Amino acid sequence: MPQTVKGVIARSKDADVEVVDIVVPDPGPGEAVVKVHTCGVCHTDLHYKQGGINDEFPFLLGHEAAGVVEAVGEGVTEVAPGDFVILNWRAVCGQCRACQKGKPWYCFATHNAKQKMTLTDGTELSPALGIGAFIEKTLVAAGQCTKVDPEADAAAVGLLGCGVMAGFGAAVNTGGVGMGDSVAVIGCGGVGNAAIAGAQLAGATTIVAVDIDDEKLDAARRFGATHTVNSGKTDPVEAIKEATGGFGADVVVEAVGRPETYEQAFYARDLAGTVVLVGVPTPDKQVTLPMIEIFGRGGALKSSWYGDCLPSRDFPMLVDLYRQGRFDLDAFVTEKIGLGDIEKAFEKMERGEVLRSVVVL
Incomplete structure (x- = not known):
């Protein structure tokens, strides 16, 4: 019935x-x-x-x-x-x-x-x-x-x-963050902080959190960020480079979905680094980048659908990590x-x- x-x-x-x-x-x-x-x-x-x-x-x-x-x-x-x-x-x-x-x-x-x-x-x-x-x-x-x-x-x-899996997977599944990597996450809401937590769990040693809200940046530190940048006060690209020895991050996760933050992510990555777009843009948003920069920097520009997760594989694993006190x-x-x-x-x-x-x- x-x-x-x-x-x-x-x-x-x-x-x-x-x-x-x-x-x-x-x-x-x-x-x-x-x-x-x-x-x-x-x-x-x-x-x-x-x-x-x-x-x-x-x-x-x-x-x-x-x-x-x-x-x-x-x-x-x-x-x-x-x-x-x-x-x-x-x-x-x-x-x-x-x-x-x-x-x-x-x-x-x-x-x-x-x-x-x-x-x-x-x-x-x-x-x-x-x-x-x-x-x-x-x-x-x-x-x-x-x-x-x-x-x-x-x-x-x-x-x-939804949100936690999207962020965690953007860093770990799509971005392939591994031991010793440097990571930057732009946008520190639920998705961005999940990306930070995932990067820490995967073994990243430098994790730079970027936002315009100091309270969100404080939260990002609790999730594992080693550096925080208020992009309303400081150039985030230069700050990310400074935190990574002048090179840029191995993986940059864009969790906002805006052209200006995507451009920041593009220029804040190391040569052959990876940009992961997990922030959801509205249909009217467009980004323009010099093709010579795309060619000259190498690496990968990726989008992440639902953290590229497989629920039957990822949900039980992450629940186990949660139950163990590791996530x-x-x-x-x-x-x-x-x-x-x-x-x-x-x-x-x-x-x-x-x-x-x-x-x-």
């Missing part, structure tokens, strides 16, 4: 979010219903609310979630009722050309649940990133569920579902809130007052 539960929607562009009744169907073939325990408030949800992703309103917001599988549909073997899972928005197909080449983190045919959750009047909802987890129970593709250690704190490990996911949780507090959480996010507000259901 379909269930009616409480969830949070954005009904129209820039309208305040609403807590409403939502109908969740029974899982069909390849689908699962998950009882949501926690869901982080991510900047992507705000983009949806503001119409910055697309105009397929109303949106069921939320995607950075952990919970317990309640029911599964026909043919599901990945998970079973009772499993504690983190939700992901890139369920790999296993069949496309990327998957067949052994690079499933680039899967070109990721999928979501085929059925739609609806309002009580039958209006279909568009779930954020194919998940929609600001809700008591959600319907997803079974491949969007990754089973992890049930003893882990849901509020912390649920953040691997401090708790430090990303600024506050725990209820479903009715999400609009205020968006306001705090825009003011830069939180790394993550986490909804606890």
Whole structure:
């Protein structure tokens, strides 16, 4: 029987979010219903609310979630009722050309649940990133569920579902940070600080954090930054070079998504260094660089999709590191809130007052 539960929607562009009744169907073939325990408030949800992703309103917001599988549909073997899972928005197909080449983190045919959750009047909802987890129970593709250690704190490990994984993976998976490397991270929100934590865990010896907010830079030090630069007061390119013996960093992670910060990242890397773009730009943003500089510096200019992660591989590993006290996911949780507090959480996010507000259901 379909269930009616409480969830949070954005009904129209820039309208305040609403807590409403939502109908969740029974899982069909390849689908699962998950009882949501926690869901982080991510900047992507705000983009949806503001119409910055697309105009397929109303949106069921939320995607950075952990919970317990309640029911599964026909043919599901990945998970079973009772499993504690983190939700992901890139369920790999296993069949496309990327998957067949052994690079499933680039899967070109990721999928979501085929059925739609609806309002009580039958209006279909568009779930954020194919998940929609600001809700008591959600319907997803079974491949969007990754089973992890049930003893882990849901509020912390649920953040691997988006921002923390994106930042950690940008440094470790995409950037390939290794022992003794120098790293710079431009933008020290949740994603940037996760990149810093990942670089430290991977063995980087010099980690330069760049932001315009001194409080965020203080937080970056707690995550492992060895140097901090307020780019509103100091030229970040020169400061990064000074911290790396005049050469520039081996890997520079751009976690802002703006042309000016990308240009800083480009010029702040060492010869043959790597730039990783993980900050999400809006469609109107463009960057112009001299081709001779691109040619003459060598190295690599990369973008990072979801930290180039493979959830089935990376989520359990990172949860284990968290449980061992080696990866401090708790430090990303600024506050725990209820479903009715999400609009205020968006306001705090825009003011830069939180790394993550986490909804606890």
